[in-house]
Amino acid sequence: xxxxxEAIPLGKEKSIxxxxxxxxxxxxxxxxxxxxxxxxxxxxxxxxLIGDFVGPYEPxxxxxxxxxxxxxxxxxxxxxxxxxxxVVQWNKGIFSKVPELDAVFDMLRQASKGILFDxxxxxxxxxxxxxxxxxxxxxxxxxxxxxxxxxxxxxYETISASSFMNDLPTEHGSRMSKTHDFVANNYQRKIFxxxxxxxxxxxxxSFSRFFVKMMGRSFFTFLxxxxxxxxxxxxxxxxxxxxxIGYTCGYESLPFFYKQFNKFKGSSxxxxxxxxxxx
Numbered sequence: 249x250x251x252x253x254e255a256i257p258l259g260k261e262k263s264i265x266x267x268x269x270x271x272x273x274x275x276x277x278x279x280x281x282x283x284x285x286x287x288x289x290x291x292x293x294x295x296x297l298i299g300d301f302v303g304p305y306e307p308x309x310x311x312x313x314x315x316x317x318x319x320x321x322x323x324x325x326x327x328x329x330x331x332x333x334x335v336v337q338w339n340k341g342i343f344s345k346v347p348e349l350d351a352v353f354d355m356l357r358q359a360s361k362g363i364l365f366d367x368x369x370x371x372x373x374x375x376x377x378x379x380x381x382x383x384x385x386x387x388x389x390x391x392x393x394x395x396x397x398x399x400x401x402x403x404y405e406t407i408s409a410s411s412f413m414n415d416l417p418t419e420h421g422s423r424m425s426k427t428h429d430f431v432a433n434n435y436q437r438k439i440f441x442x443x444x445x446x447x448x449x450x451x452x453x454s455f456s457r458f459f460v461k462m463m464g465r466s467f468f469t470f471l472x473x474x475x476x477x478x479x480x481x482x483x484x485x486x487x488x489x490x491x492x493i494g495y496t497c498g499y500e501s502l503p504f505f506y507k508q509f510n511k512f513k514g515s516s517x518x519x520x521x522x523x524x525x526x527x
Contacts, residue, residue, distance in 0.1 A: 264338040264388050266380035274321040274331045278428040283337040284356065285313040286395075287321075288377055290332035293485065294323035295477050297428055298362040299408025300464045304477045308367050310377075312399070314359040315340050317408070318424065322432045324481055336380050336392065343393060351400040352393075362407035369402040409464060423448040424462055435475050436498050441467065475499065476512045483521040490517045 265283075278297055289309045296305040298319045305321060313319055323331045343349060355363065376395045383391055426447055431439070444467065445455040459467045475497040482493045494505035494517075509517050 263342045264336065264392055266334075266336045266383070266388065266392075268381050269333045269335055270330055272330060274323050274333070276320055277425040278318055278320045279425065280316050280318045281337070282315050283339055284315050284359070285319075286336045286377070287311050287313070288334040288374070289321070290334065291329045292323040292331040293481050294321060295432075295474060296321050296407075300410045300462070301362065301408045302470060302473045302477065303407075304480055310365040310367075310370050311407070312355070312359045312363040312365070312404075314356060314362075317360060317362055319362065320428065322428075324478070324485075334377055334381065336377070338392065342389070343396075349397070352396050355396070355400045355404075358404075358406055360411040361409070363404045364407055365399065366403040366405075370399065373398050373402070423450075423458065427459070427467075431471060431474055435471065435478060436496060438498065438500065439471060472508045473512060476509055479505075479509065479517065480513065480520070483517055484525050490521075493517065 274292070274294075287310070289305055289307055289311075291307055293304070293306050296303060296309075296311075296319070298311070298313070299317055321331075321333075343352065345353060373395060376391060376398070380388060380391060380395070427444055430444060430447060441452050441455065445452045448455060450458065456467065459470070463470055479493050479497045482488055482496065483490075486493075488496070491502055494502050497505070499505035499508075506516060509515075509520070513520055515523070
C-alpha cells in the first residue's frame with residue numbers, strides 16, 4: 249500500500265512540478281499532499297474521488313485541488329485507452345498576496361472543496377497548460393501565474409460538499425485509502441461490512457461511525473454511488489443490456505438497481521442511455 253501522504257520532490261531549488269502522466273491505469277491511491285494541484289484528464293473514463301465526493305470523470309475535465317484535499321482517479325479497467333493526464337503541482341506561498349491576485353487566492357480557497365472548470369470556458373487556456381511540463385525556472389513560474397489568473401475568470405463549480413484545509417491524520421488516510429481500493433476492486437460482488445472493518449482493524453460499529461465522519465454518509469450509500477457511476481459509464485460506453493450492467497455492477501436484484509439508479513440519476517438506466525449516449 250502506497251503511503252497516504254504523497255511525497256512530491258519540491259523544495260528550496262524547485263517549487264513547481266509539471267508533468268504528463270501516461271499509463272494503463274491511474275495507480276495512485278486516495279491520497280493528499282501539501283501542494284496545490286491542477287489536473288487535466290486527456291484520456292480514459294472512470295470514477296473520481298475528491299474529498300467526500302464520488303462521481304464519474306471523462307476526458308477534457310480540468311480540476312483544481314487545494315493542498316491537503318484527498319483525491320484520486322480510478323479508471324475503468326475495461327477501457328482500451330491509456331490513462332493520460334497533465335498534472336501541475338506547486339508549493340503554497342509561492343505567489344505574493346497582493347490585491348491584483350485577490351481573484352486567484354479566492355479561487356484557491358474554493359479549491360479546498362475541489363474545483364471543476366467549465367470545459368468550454370477553459371478550453372482556450374489548454375495551450376498554456378499543455379506547455380507547462382516543458383518549461384523550467386522563471387518561465388514555468390510566470391506561465392503558471394498567468395494560467396491561474398486566467399482560470400480565475402472562468403466559470404467553475406466546487407466538487408466536495410466538505411472543505412479540506414488541514415492534514416488528515418495518517419491513520420485515517422490509510423484506512424480510507426484501503427477502503428477506496430477495496431471498493432474499486434470488489435464493487436462487482438456483494439460486499440459485507442465486516443470485510444471492510446477487518447481490513448482496517450476496526451469493529452463494524454466503529455468503522456461505520458468512522459466512515460460517516462470522513463465521508464458524510466454511510467458506507468453502503470457510498471458503495472451504491474460508486475456502483476451507479478460505474479453503471480453510467482457502461483451505459484454510455486458499451487452495448488451491454490441494462491440487466492447485464494446491473495449484475496456486473498454488483499446488484500443481485502434488478503428492481504433495487506433500478507431504484508438506486510433513479511435515486512442518483514433521476515431517470516431509469518434506459519432513459520439515461522438514450523438521453524446521453526453519443527452514437
